[in-house]
Amino acid sequence: MSKKLQPEHIRQVLDNSLEQIEPPVLSRLRQAREQALARHDAAAARGASGWAARWHFDTPHYKFRYFAAAAVFAAVLFSGMTYWQHVHEATEVDVAILTDELPIEVYVD
Amino acid sequence: MHLTSSQEQINLASRDELSRFLAEAERRAYKQALFAVRDEHVALDIVQDAMLKLAEKYAAKPMEELPLLFQRILQNTIRDYYRRQKVRSMWTTLTSSLIPQHEEDDYDPLDTLQSKDNNNQTSAPDASLEQLQLLALIEKALMDLAPRQREAFLLRYWEDMDTAETAAAMGCSEGSVKQHCSRAIHALAAALKAQGIDLS
Numbered sequence: 612m613s614k615k616l617q618p619e620h621i622r623q624v625l626d627n628s629l630e631q632i633e634p635p636v637l638s639r640l641r642q643a644r645e646q647a648l649a650r651h652d653a654a655a656a657r658g659a660s661g662w663a664a665r666w667h668f669d670t671p672h673y674k675f676r677y678f679a680a681a682a683v684f685a686a687v688l689f690s691g692m693t694y695w696q697h698v699h700e701a702t703e704v705d706v707a708i709l710t711d712e713l714p715i716e717v718y719v720d
Numbered sequence: 721m722h723l724t725s726s727q728e729q730i731n732l733a734s735r736d737e738l739s740r741f742l743a744e745a746e747r748r749a750y751k752q753a754l755f756a757v758r759d760e761h762v763a764l765d766i767v768q769d770a771m772l773k774l775a776e777k778y779a780a781k782p783m784e785e786l787p788l789l790f791q792r793i794l795q796n797t798i799r800d801y802y803r804r805q806k807v808r809s810m811w812t813t814l815t816s817s818l819i820p821q822h823e824e825d826d827y828d829p830l831d832t833l834q835s836k837d838n839n840n841q842t843s844a845p846d847a848s849l850e851q852l853q854l855l856a857l858i859e860k861a862l863m864d865l866a867p868r869q870r871e872a873f874l875l876r877y878w879e880d881m882d883t884a885e886t887a888a889a890m891g892c893s894e895g896s897v898k899q900h901c902s903r904a905i906h907a908l909a910a911a912l913k914a915q916g917i918d919l920s
Contacts, residue, residue, distance in 0.1 A: 618905065621858055622878055628855050629747040636760065640746040643768035647775035648739055654776050655735075 737783050742771055745787070749794055752874055755862050756798045766801060770794040791879060791889040795871055802867065854917070861911035865904055868892075872900035873908070 707713045746767060753763035770793045778789045862870055868890070875886040876897065887894045912918070 618877055621908070624851070624855050624858055625751065625878055627851065628751065628859070631855075632747055632750065636750065636764065637747075639764050640750060640767065643764070643771050644739070644742045644746060646768065647742060647771035648735060650772050651735060651738055651775035651779045654779065 734779060734783075738775060738779050738786070741783070741786050741790075742774075745790055746771070748878065749790070752794065752878075753798060755859065755870060755874070756867060757801060758863060762801065766794070766797050770797050773797075787879070788881070788885055788889055791875060791881070792891070795875075795889055795891075798867075798871075857912060857915050857917065858908075861908050864911060865907055869900045869904035869907060872897050873904035876901050 704713075704717070707717075749767045749770065750763055753766040754760065757763055757766065770790060773793050774786070774790050778786070778793075781789060862873070865873065871890055872886060875881045875889055876883070881889065883894045883897050886897045890897065890900075909918075
């Protein structure tokens with residue numbers, strides 16, 4: 612075999628070779644394509660349920676969660692303030708003991 | 721309700737586009753993978769992996785971006801296979817020195833094609849036989865190219881990508897693509913010339 616061959620001929624030969632792919636291989640390629648499309652459908656469905664979840668976030672159920680979170684925050688804040696007040700009072704008593712200025716009520720208790 | 725139905729229409733259209741694109745690309749992708757790995761089943765697995773990845777992660781992309789994305793995924797999947805093979809062959813070499821290291825050098829696609837030709841020799845016309853022989857020689861020469869050279873050559877001259885697109889698909893610079901293509905053409909010309917075919 613002695614002949615001239617252009618790079619475009621290589622392309623043409625390769626294109627022609629696609630027609631010679633055997634049926635079992637074509638069948639497996641078709642199956643692979645169908646699986647890929649099924650995967651695409653599943654991904655699209657997940658995307659749709661993601662939208663549903665985002666929409667669900669604005670429902671009253673989630674408003675209740677906001678309220679509960681606010682209530683917990685208020686409780687923590689109240690506890691902190693009470694504790695701080697208690698510590699402040701104890702400090703006042705300590706200072707009074709050290710300076711011998713304790714009021715008579717303390718001894719009565 | 722109207723929003724939902726239009727959303728469905730958009731999804732269905734992109735599904736059809738994806739289906740059409742995959743149907744057009746699958747044979748060439750298979751041949752590319754086959755040139756790279758020289759194993760029909762592995763090549764099919766690689767194409768299937770690439771299709772699944774494209775459908776799952778990138779199907780929402782515009783149609784114009786799909787060919788480049790698919791090529792990039794396909795080439796990465798082939799490279800992943802090479803890496804796994806490299807690790808596997810390293811362990812094989814370590815555990816056994818009895819297994820020959822370059823079994824694939826003995827592989828010659830002409831053997832299988834010639835046997836088929838022999839079976840159909842009476843019915844096949846001479847031109848068709850010559851075409852088959854030419855195809856076998858070109859495929860053998862392509863398989864013998866260095867992986868990056870083959871990748872660049874096929875993307876550039878078979879997939880008809882420009883240098884920038886080929887560089888994007890290969891994850892390298894345009895200069896590297898030109899270098900790989902030039903070397904590939906020289907190597908192909910030399911391999912084919914040895915068989916009496918001038919690549920001009």
